[in-house]
Amino acid sequence: MSARPYITVTPPNVALHGRIAPPGSKSITNRALLLAALAKGTSRLTGALKSDDTRHMSEALRQMGVTVDEPDATTFVVTSSGRLQQPAAPLFLGNAGTAVRFLTAAVATVDGVVTLTGDAYMQKRPIGPLLETLSANGIQVEAPSGCPPVTVTGQGRLTARRFEVDAGLSSQYVSALLMLAALGSEPVDVALRGSDIGARGYVDLTVEAMRAFGAQVEQLDAATWRVAPTGYVARDYFIEPDASAATYLWAAQALTGGAIDLGVADDAFTQPDAKAHDHIAAFPRLPAVIDGSQMQDAIPTLAVLAAFNETPVRFVGLANLRVKECDRVAALHDGLNAIRAGLASVEGDDLLVAADPALAGTRTDAVIETHADHRIAMCFALAGLKIAGIRILDPECVGKTYPEYWNALRSMNVQLSEGIEA
Incomplete structure (x- = not known):
């Protein structure tokens, strides 16, 4: 297999603050x-x-x-x-x-x-x-x-x-x-x-x-x-800002206890993925069951967030995620289990995230296979805000919908390192 680029997010260990305008929808x-x-x-x-x-x-x-x-x-x-x-x-x-x-x-x-x-x-x-x-x-x-x-x-x-x-x-x-x-x-x-x-x-x-x-x-x-x-x-x-992109910023804010100004009111979005905001605002007490059928592109964000939740979360209504840029149910399962074995399981099309707040502050040698899927890359970058050592393959795939994603993290003083996976 040919060498592939990767990016690693260094946990900032501080609350993230800044003003970041999401890209257009x-x-x-x-x-x-x-x-x-x-x-x-x-x-x-x-x-x-x-x-x-x-x-x-x-x-x-x-x-x-x-x-x-x-x-x-x-x-x-x-x-x-x-x-x-x-x-x-x-x-x-x-x-x-x-x-x-x-x-x-x-x-x-x-x-x-x-x-x-x-x-x-x-x-x-x-x-x-x-x-x-x-x-x-x-x-x-x-x-x-x-x-x-x-x-x-x-x-x-x-x-x-x-x-x-x-x-x-x-x-x-x-x-x-x-x-x-x-x-x-x-x-x-x-x-x-x-x-x-x-x-x-x-x-x-x-x-x-x-x-x-x-x-x-x-x-x-x-x-x-x-x-x-x-x-x-x-x-x-x-064209209003992209609600799916906003979910990463809302989650980064929730994970670090920060405050990120998106330049638009949280309730100003008309896109379905904006429904994820209320769930993210409830972190670390996400509901036990989250239906992803009507906010499909927000599920990768919520699934990674669930890894740090106080209690396990079952994601249902995910059949459509099987036929996105990749099989996102499988990709989320594999990525979460690369971070820690047993962190996720699949039952039919449901994704179960075991949840463990103690993951924060740990180190792993996990390599995240993104399948060139922008949402898999962006959501696992969120895990990198709390866990050291996560390598995200093919990071340029974020260009599909959010070309400035990595620069947005850098603008909040998040350190990123790049390398080549042999």
Whole structure:
């Protein structure tokens, strides 16, 4: 195996203080980029995230004839004819799940064939339920493995009247279809097949963003939305800070007894992961059971925090974490047990963290396999605030959503050392 870079966090042994502005929301940035590309005219997106995921989305839009300018570090200016054009080459989307799923639906309106692909991790991430409902509505799609690469043959228009989708695995399938539905020639219903939906709050984010860009969306019942054939209109749009990124700062504050000013009120976030704040504020008395189904990206943060809790914590509702950038249930289990054998166990999709406040102040020779997953790297850095010796592999993977994460820690005088794992 080739040598791999790692980073080690030196426990500061003091309360962390500082002012750190979280990056813009990845979830909202990628929704806004696509909606602006589907709107005729020029939209200015401010407060945006510039990261690997949003770079993949913006590059794909450029390949399809959309002008995307970046006048500063937090702004995209998107100018479009309102239609996506057939790209000259496949769209490479790295491991950006939002980009792949949203664009797989959106390119159904392209006049021609579009192939969407990604890295080795993306090629293991299921997209079958989305492809099934597109195919049922006469849109030609091909993905032999049920994962990217995906080939979509668009007809330049959308004639569907009703999309039905199983969203138990991911709410992104619903969001993708909703954003596509506004491009129809007549009203389109988007309906859940079954009652389960992962992280429903992200669908609410999608609907809010769609309405901001001129769409008319009516929720008929808990499982059905009706979207009018309005298309989209260009506008200026502010993107709020990323709640998932905020969870690391809230947890760093809780673990060290510090005070970190995020520059935004804790209750100002509309993203689902903001629900984690109340749990983090309860540390070291987290509840015995935490349901992760509606705040999935916050679970890695909470799982590491639970290692230092006064009592054990069972995390439930984690099925969707199995198909994220990596199998996060397994990655959290393995990482926690690398710190101390028996610290975590798995029952089905539940993660059980044994909890041991005495871990604080200890030393370990644990090596954390991140699987190039940004959230695994960032959450185990939190463990490094209390335990010496933890080596986190492939630390640059944080660039997927929070490129300045390590610098944010340094700004609070946290010492980081870098090395190469042979």
